[in-house]
Amino acid sequence: MNNPNFQMMNDSELRAYVLSHRENTEAFYALADRLKSKPGRKLSEADLERLPEILAEIKQKNQ
Numbered sequence: 001m002n003n004p005n006f007q008m009m010n011d012s013e014l015r016a017y018v019l020s021h022r023e024n025t026e027a028f029y030a031l032a033d034r035l036k037s038k039p040g041r042k043l044s045e046a047d048l049e050r051l052p053e054i055l056a057e058i059k060q061k062n063q
Helices: 011-020 025-037 045-049 051-062
Strands: none
Touching (some): 011 025, 011 051
């Protein structure tokens, strides 16, 4: 299975892709790396396990 180019996706596109392709660990790690690299956001091991819930919380705060 060929993965899309995650580097070319914006944050929203990558987030949506991860949520719709939960079995794709490469996409998950691409998103986790991107979120981890953003200033002011610190993710722990426990946070990575609940990444879908965190993304939903962030989306709700931004609306």
